[in-house]
Amino acid sequence: MHDRSPTTENPWQHLRQLTPARIALGRAGVSLPTDAQLDFQFAHAQARDAVHLPLDCQALAAELEKHELGCLHLRSAASDRQIYLQRPDLGRRLDEASAAKLDEHAGDGCDLALVIADGLSALAVQRHAAPMALKIAEQCQAERWSLGPVALVEQGRVAIADEIGQRLKARMVVILLGERPGLSSPDSLGLYFTWAPQVGRHDAQRNCISNIRPEGLSCNLAAHRLLYLMREASRRQLSGVQLKDEAEVPALEGEPRAGNFLLG
């Protein structure tokens, strides 16, 4: 039966345990066999769906309000996903109605403004943003920091947190948003932290914690690293590259190992 198979398997399949890369796929002629071809298409479809899935703000707000976190629904100036993907500048600022709404709620300011935006993967936000937000709220309570209303933003990019933080007169802002989905990671959540948020802050003034998802960085570990950043920022009155340099945690699991079977 196997002799009649129209595909050729690769005798090095056991190497797949060494890497998440799609090795030893076998071949049909010299092309990709049907199974591997369809596996790939499914992974791509999942990643595409993650980009285009609308964020269910109501469900997210209901979840957060169960834990007594009040939410504000906001929109960026990018009116739909097509515009969002082509105009990053519009995704970085609020539309007029949202800006006005935020000003009404600004009050006397707060220590931390928390923003949740869809970014490039609403899937990531739907799966991981609520538990992450609750962890952050707990930390605020423990540190006796006041927390502003949670801003839920549709079609938002990282820098929109600057405007939101500024309008809420926040000392610090944290934004959680979906990262660019990979084939094997359609639901990766990113977190960016900025001290003294205001429009015009640039990337070097932010700190990023990336790859928050069960297979990557856990919510607990991400929250732990964020707390360190927030405490240091409060002490030194800054965020970004200067803060990162000292808070540096090795990002990789150990240094690259030279030893391998090809050289054994």
Added chain:
Amino acid sequence: MTYSHSVGGTTWRFDDLREVMAKASPARSGDLLAGVAAGSDAERVAAQMCLAAVPLKRFLEEALIPYESDEVTRLIIDSHDAAAFAPVSHLSVGDFRNWLLGEEADESSLKALAPGLTPEMVAAVSKIMRVQDLILVAQKVRVVTRFRNSIGLAGRMSTRLQPNHPTDDGAGIAASILDGLLYGNGDAVIGINPATDSTAGICELLKMLDAVISRYEIPTQACILTHVTTSIEAINRGAPLDLVFQSIAGTEAANASFGISLATLQEGYEAGLSQKRGTLGDNLMYFETGQGSALSANAHHDVDQQTCEARAYAVARRYKPLLVNTVVGFIGPEYLYNGKQIIRAGLEDHFCGKLLGVPMGCDICYTNHAEADQDDMDMLLTLLGTAGINFIMGIPGSDDVMLNYQTTSFHDALYVRQVLGLRPAPEFEEWLAKMQILRQDGNRLQLGRELPEAFRRALEKMA
């Protein structure tokens, strides 16, 4: 100087050559984002008509980015070879297109012409060309480079084996290298995008690739795609480094955003040359580029993204590179929105690079937020194979698990070899045959049924 063109009862005016070029550019999201694109399809074609009438010589007189404020412009103007330019110096952009399509433009005349062309001239003519023109002209040009093998010969196409791993794990990288080699990939380079930027980590990876290439006597070269200053530091620490890598762009300010200048590149080039590791030649720079990089650094001077890209090739050619790779779909949909835009951009980049004498390859790729899929990549791959591309990427199953994007697979390269009869670099082809990995007879490919002895032993030790 202002420009104008009347057509269909309307007169269209443009403030300067930069505006003519930008508005003549085939539509793409990056130029819209920059606010330099034509306001309508009619204005775009009017600008193309206007551009077609501009004498090529004009580009030597009217710099799109001022000579005084940009070292890339100074490089382009100061290194222009007037004698090489002579055969086409009397032509307009429109007639240059006609000339390129004609018989007078052949392999030897185009090779001689390259130093006489500026990036702006080739960008201009590309804007009034269709896809078939970009292919027809590019396939007349050969740019052959050598380090341990010969890349870019007629009827051949090489592949970069890209064994990336999320944590740079040595065994994980080795698994992808073996997979790639056994699918006949890796003659352009075995090149890793490292997850780490620590110099110690880079040195370890360099040692590992050097050991693999030596142990199995593979006629290819290695590269760790790290910042040029890190490569210089690795050389200073005594690491075995074949190719010096750097991402480059077409304006001084964009290069500054990458942390480089022409002087930095010169330093890297000289450090690479000092190693004398090439056996067949000393082309040892590996550059990567991509439309949109200048705009994303806010360093585009209101010049359209395709012209900025062509200017990067002027930077590249100064250092006699082994490989120049336009990473066409990596940057995202705000610069190239969909498959159609990515496909055209890839062909433009290849055309412009080849006319300028640069050994062009292409990372035929897309991200998951672009409106593109495997079918689009198959089209660009087939078109670039037809156009005579020097090299493409090869990665397991098209999925880069480190950089989170999709590029061409080991299988994809074999597809092109089969359909177009393109063979690997001759030295590598010989090695593949000797190892009983792959034999190619015209369009017929024969992959070995058994594992090559040397690799079989390595796998047995592991089991």
